[in-house]
Amino acid sequence: MKQFIAFVRKEFFHIFRDRRTMLILLGMPIVQIILFGFAITTEVKNVRVAVLDPSNDMVTRRIIDRLDASEYFSVTTYLHSPAEVEAAFKRGDVDLALIFNEQFASRVYTGEARVQLVSDATDPNTATTQAGYAANIITAAGREMLPPGVQATSIIPEVKLLYNPQMKSAYNFVPGVMGLILMLICAMMTSISIVREKETGTMEILLVSPVKPLFIILAKAVPYFVLSFVNLTTILLLSVYVLGVPVAGSLFWLITVSLLFIFVSLALGLLISSVMRTQVAAMLASGLMLMMPTMLLSGMIFPIESMPVILQTISAILPARWYIQAVRKLMIEGVDISLVLTEVGILAAMATILITISFKKFKNRLE
Structure with missing residues (x-):
């Protein structure tokens, strides 16, 4: 019995010593109950x-x-x-x-x-x-x-x-799904790909090669940029020809804004990869910081206006919120690009800030 108690104590010490595990065990339920309690509502407000x-x-x-x-x-x-x-x-x-x-x-x-x-x-x-x-x-x-x-x-x-007199639900979820898919593919997959190199020790081998670190990182990101563009094309084709959701506005500007959002997501993935050391940590960070907030707080499912002010503030720092708003305006409402300049400006500013921080932290850590 003493040996069993000693092993139990050892496991408790292991859990308490790992801050990330403690955050998941104790912090995740609190975050979920707050988000689900305040964000998921059928009422309309404001x-x-x-x-x-x-x-x-x-x-x-x-x-x-x-x-x-x-x-x-x-x-x-x-x-x-x-x-x-x-x-x-x-x-x-x-x-x-x-x-x-x-x-x-x-x-x-x-x-x-x-x-x-x-x-x-x-x-x-x-x-x-x-x-x-x-x-x-x-x-x-x-x-x-x-x-x-x-x-x-x-x-x-x-x-x-x-804009949707037939009350088709596809008009609502297509922009949200576009934002969620592009965010997860670009940010999550990019962060895991780079962290995998660090975890296996092959990143150091790449860094001693004649290629500069900046080009190594960009080479990791380019395939996901191309795959995301393919996914974007597939989503648009399925939306128009299968789900019957028309592109009421300019297709050129819709694709341009989508490429800007893809770049923002890639920059976010690079930032995660520069901070995390293991694939598990990168997956947890991507899931906690990207997937759940994107689904609940970006306006993809629930109206932002009905949320408390603090959740609306958190929503404002999510790139997917501004992208989904822009897609709804360009694709569903058919507005001119001049009416989407606010969303485009915010996404451009996010891209600049994220790419600057991620490259700076990555270089400092490797030196």
Whole structure:
């Protein structure tokens, strides 16, 4: 029995001595419960609403105030013409538009009053939920204001879904899958490939060759760049010809932004490889820092606006978030590249920072 207890104590000492194991055993459950508890939600929050109200009467103002007072919606923009509605969506300024017809208050009594909800259906589940929440609030507000004898059906919103009127789920998950696949192939596989050379001792042999270390690292990254481009082409072909998801915008700019994201992912893989010494550590770092946050916090599955502020902040440093946003705008909404400059600029800055840090740390460690 004493020998058994001694072995048990030895195993405890081994576990406590390895900080990475302790992080996985004790830290992973905490991170998972926080992420799953706050990120996975079917509720909508912080929905930005644009209003087109040509009548601007007491009834419409009452409905707008009731919607704005809700914890789910925030009226941020007032439009002046129908042409501004789609432009606001393309700029990414609003998530939902509320449109009244002219002389709304007087037409309520004749049954000719019309109110329309326009939602961005690139994410069909979120669009349906947003429209459903707003319709319930508008109907309830209208019912309270209607005098006896007037039917409540006079103020039932008509829902219009932009970019995805058929409510196909492929319109939502194709951009997310593109971001996830490219991230994992480039970052995870690149980091493992270089760390494998270090672990087996062959990296030192490569470094004493006439080839400079910079070209050795780039030679490791180029195959994954080519394979990622092949995967990108395959995904686009399957999306268009099998899933029926059209490329509404410029194919050239879609591919250009994708190549920029691939470069960012490769730079991230190089950074991981310069820090980690073993393949297991590189796999754990890639899984912890890339796969789970990309799936939960990039907007691939769950809307970022519904997350707490701290998770939205973490989401802002994920390259996949900005790439998925850019793909949705270019591929699904068909916007001009000028409306995606924010995402492109952030990805370019990430690429510059990551490649600079990774090469600097790699050189310092080898010297």
